[in-house]
Amino acid sequence: MWRYLGRRLLVSVVTVAGIVVVVFFIMRVLPGDAAAVRAGPYASEEKLEQIRDQFGLNDPVPVQFVNYVRDAVGGDLGTSIRTGGEVTEELLIRLPASLELAFYAVLLAVLAGVPVGVAAAARRDTWTDRVARVVAVLGSSMAFFWLGLILTFVFFFKLGWFPGPVGRLGIVTQPPETVTGFFTVDAALARDWALMWEAFTYLALPAVTVGFVLSAPIIKIVRSSMIETLDSEYVRTARAVGVSRRQVLFRDGFRNALVPVTTAIGIIFGYMLGGNIIVELIFAWPGVGRYAYEALRVNDLEALQGFVIVVGLLYIVLNVVIDFVYSWIDPRIKLGQKVVA
Amino acid sequence: MNPASGKLGAGGANRFVPPRIDGGAKVLPLASRKPLAVVGMVILSVYVLLAAVGPFFVADPVATDPANALLPPSLDHLMGTDNFGRDVFARAVHSARLDLTLGVVIAICAMVIGSAIGVVAGYWGGAIDEALMRLTDIVLAFPGFVLALILVAVLGNSTVNVGIAVTAAFVPYFIRLTRAQALSERELEYVDGAKLAGNRSGRVAFFHVLPNSLQPSLVTATLVAGWAILTVSGLAFLGVGIKPPTAEWGVMVSEGARDIDSGQWWTSLFPGGMIVLAAMAFHFIGDEFGGREA
Amino acid sequence: MNLLEVDGLTVGVERSPTSILANVAFSVPEGRIVGLVGESGSGKTMAALTMMGLLPDGIEVRSGSVRIDGRQLMDPETMTVERRAGDMAMIFQHPQAALNPTMRVGRQIARVFSLQQGCGRDEAMSLAIEMLGRVGIPGAGRVARAYPHQLSGGMCQRVMIAMALACRPRILIADEPTTALDVTIQAQIFDLIRDLVEETGAGVLFITHDLAAVAEMCDTVTVLFGGQVMEEGSRDDIFRRPRNPYTTYLLDSVQKEVDPHVIEAGVDFELVGCRFGHRCRYAWEECGRVPDLVSVGAGHRSACFLHAMEENGAGAP
Numbered sequence: 024m025w026r027y028l029g030r031r032l033l034v035s036v037v038t039v040a041g042i043v044v045v046v047f048f049i050m051r052v053l054p055g056d057a058a059a060v061r062a063g064p065y066a067s068e069e070k071l072e073q074i075r076d077q078f079g080l081n082d083p084v085p086v087q088f089v090n091y092v093r094d095a096v097g098g099d100l101g102t103s104i105r106t107g108g109e110v111t112e113e114l115l116i117r118l119p120a121s122l123e124l125a126f127y128a129v130l131l132a133v134l135a136g137v138p139v140g141v142a143a144a145a146r147r148d149t150w151t152d153r154v155a156r157v158v159a160v161l162g163s164s165m166a167f168f169w170l171g172l173i174l175t176f177v178f179f180f181k182l183g184w185f186p187g188p189v190g191r192l193g194i195v196t197q198p199p200e201t202v203t204g205f206f207t208v209d210a211a212l213a214r215d216w217a218l219m220w221e222a223f224t225y226l227a228l229p230a231v232t233v234g235f236v237l238s239a240p241i242i243k244i245v246r247s248s249m250i251e252t253l254d255s256e257y258v259r260t261a262r263a264v265g266v267s268r269r270q271v272l273f274r275d276g277f278r279n280a281l282v283p284v285t286t287a288i289g290i291i292f293g294y295m296l297g298g299n300i301i302v303e304l305i306f307a308w309p310g311v312g313r314y315a316y317e318a319l320r321v322n323d324l325e326a327l328q329g330f331v332i333v334v335g336l337l338y339i340v341l342n343v344v345i346d347f348v349y350s351w352i353d354p355r356i357k358l359g360q361k362v363v364a
Numbered sequence: 365m366n367p368a369s370g371k372l373g374a375g376g377a378n379r380f381v382p383p384r385i386d387g388g389a390k391v392l393p394l395a396s397r398k399p400l401a402v403v404g405m406v407i408l409s410v411y412v413l414l415a416a417v418g419p420f421f422v423a424d425p426v427a428t429d430p431a432n433a434l435l436p437p438s439l440d441h442l443m444g445t446d447n448f449g450r451d452v453f454a455r456a457v458h459s460a461r462l463d464l465t466l467g468v469v470i471a472i473c474a475m476v477i478g479s480a481i482g483v484v485a486g487y488w489g490g491a492i493d494e495a496l497m498r499l500t501d502i503v504l505a506f507p508g509f510v511l512a513l514i515l516v517a518v519l520g521n522s523t524v525n526v527g528i529a530v531t532a533a534f535v536p537y538f539i540r541l542t543r544a545q546a547l548s549e550r551e552l553e554y555v556d557g558a559k560l561a562g563n564r565s566g567r568v569a570f571f572h573v574l575p576n577s578l579q580p581s582l583v584t585a586t587l588v589a590g591w592a593i594l595t596v597s598g599l600a601f602l603g604v605g606i607k608p609p610t611a612e613w614g615v616m617v618s619e620g621a622r623d624i625d626s627g628q629w630w631t632s633l634f635p636g637g638m639i640v641l642a643a644m645a646f647h648f649i650g651d652e653f654g655g656r657e658a
Numbered sequence: 659m660n661l662l663e664v665d666g667l668t669v670g671v672e673r674s675p676t677s678i679l680a681n682v683a684f685s686v687p688e689g690r691i692v693g694l695v696g697e698s699g700s701g702k703t704m705a706a707l708t709m710m711g712l713l714p715d716g717i718e719v720r721s722g723s724v725r726i727d728g729r730q731l732m733d734p735e736t737m738t739v740e741r742r743a744g745d746m747a748m749i750f751q752h753p754q755a756a757l758n759p760t761m762r763v764g765r766q767i768a769r770v771f772s773l774q775q776g777c778g779r780d781e782a783m784s785l786a787i788e789m790l791g792r793v794g795i796p797g798a799g800r801v802a803r804a805y806p807h808q809l810s811g812g813m814c815q816r817v818m819i820a821m822a823l824a825c826r827p828r829i830l831i832a833d834e835p836t837t838a839l840d841v842t843i844q845a846q847i848f849d850l851i852r853d854l855v856e857e858t859g860a861g862v863l864f865i866t867h868d869l870a871a872v873a874e875m876c877d878t879v880t881v882l883f884g885g886q887v888m889e890e891g892s893r894d895d896i897f898r899r900p901r902n903p904y905t906t907y908l909l910d911s912v913q914k915e916v917d918p919h920v921i922e923a924g925v926d927f928e929l930v931g932c933r934f935g936h937r938c939r940y941a942w943e944e945c946g947r948v949p950d951l952v953s954v955g956a957g958h959r960s961a962c963f964l965h966a967m968e969e970n971g972a973g974a975p
Contacts, residue, residue, distance in 0.1 A: 166598065260818070275758055339505075355807045
């Protein structure tokens, strides 16, 4: 296990280093003068020069790179030229918002997608199956912004069941004391149930928007891997010795279908790590995706680089976790032998 | 299989031809074997028709008419008018041409580039393969949308640049896919046969292995065409790439989103629906022909 | 007294006129091993799956009866076999693939005990370990905690047999039980099956394409081709006095070179008459109909129009 972790760490370091190099040099190609953004439209040339000095923009690119890497290793991802704040700090404030949304969206996708996929596989080529496949196609063809608008229009504007798209809580509501950064969890820890409920109502529409789209790959993969296991010889054996259809479906079939399903969950969660820019914009969700988007609009290099590096790191951590889950589900898989469906 | 009459033993001079069941197993028409694919093809045909001839029949997509702003859908304006008084249907039809072309061109380009690189990696293997795989690992660590967003920012806002950026975001999928396919193809006997026949390895890779590795790529390309439309319009929705007043579905949803608060849903929900339906058409086809990946 | 009696079994593909099994009949007496022999595609496995009620989707039973101790198992309404616990058990060709990869083998056997006898988890497990010992697995307690991928193919087949025995079957169906195993292991598995027949008095339906295995194991043999029974008789009848052209061909194919055309032709399920018709060197117009099984000796029957000709004195082939 330690050997596995060591090797994994080495590969991860190489990948992150690759990400840093690629991103750093792509960012230097971005058009536009970052200093002008910081200084505003009426700044004098002296003022611009002063800002460039302050942010190290006058140094040769290799020097900038070495300085950047030196600071990044110590956890300092630089200063945002747009807000003047520490990038590391700004990302850490926003990350829980994105992760909370991602967590509930993936949870919804799994809770909805797995039963639908199992039902479709168990009743292959019936109407259940066809409806499930159409839902899956609808999900994989859905535009986040369109679904978000429809849900807002219907459930906020017309019916008034859910609050409008103003972020994680009502504008006048005081957020709970930060422990995990997940408002639903922190509110529960503070035993403020009304606040927890409010956090859930604000989460509902964005989480459903994302969750619906994410349920598509879950349905498809659960369906096809369930079909594969239900057609397998060991399921036939189980049926031969008199195991009930139900137990075959849920014990023999499902457990063996879990490996590809775990892969799918890993992939969609990885996909959500960077926040969902469009959904965060529509619902005014204060997450890292929106932060990155705003940084991109004004060439805020440090902020954007920081975002990319943090997302890359999280992605790698996630993959290690998935590896452990695999070896727990399927005794044939040893750590590090990733099985891709 | 033709009875090789010369080789038969005793009694085989006049070969007995046994009677067979009439018809036997009939091949069902495509509509009942793959109903969803047929639905997809029908929707797609309507879109292609709209894109090809629609623009000649509808109103000017950018002509403003403030007197008739924000009219609800009616026979005069099938999808209503927006806050500049432009006909939403006319804009949606013009946009079909732009978005469909972009979706298909992006899918084809990504497939061609990705397959070529994938064959090189899979067929020759070794250091080239290792380097290419690490590179795709890095690229795939990011959601394609974020990648496309950053690339458009680097290249600058224009329709062509959007095409390039979105293509680049999808290329790694095809590299992975073709590489895996080429890895298993190169072990097959026909490859040895082609080599023994004196073909150079470049020729074997591109003229023998590549065509046989293409089938899964074609299916994926259909799915990618749908996703490309979603990505392009998503970027336009954010104001990146294609900008107003161009008639483009994402731009229209973005502009129309402001009207929703005052109850004028048609300016955004119609063009958005056009995007989703177009993507669905591609995905119905891709799904039925074996697209399994998310 | 025949323990198992299968009669007139016809199985086909849904919405298609072709049949995979046509009017198949055979029987298994108590304590005997009956071979069901034929090349791949002959319908051997399909017959077994029909009896187990495990036919894949899209395959339907059209007619036929399956009786155990005279009790009809075929439900005439649904045309499916309704097995009772303990009627039949089956062991499969690929033992490793036939065991659940994510369940410890002891658990898989114990599950059968829980199902069949309603005993608790711990009791079922100790019965499972006992059963593993009975099929000749040393260190049964340790093996019970293993997953299938940690065991050899021969070991897995013993586990499969233990699982089948846990059902306490009257009839054991062994579908190519040694095809995927080494020759040395094959002999051990054969010994095990023979011992079990003596011990339990169960009947065994031994399905194989391997004639050597049939000669070694079986008391009587049914030869199947293209879903039709070609010939049936005692082991000596089939090996020493084969009467059906297909059986002769099958025996020849082991020893000497045979007509390449006969091998290439495969099975054609759309033939109206004798399925061997397009491969048979003797075939003539008559073969456009299906021949009936006729007696050609004591307990020895064959389906071929040649036998009628022989009786009329037209000369033997």
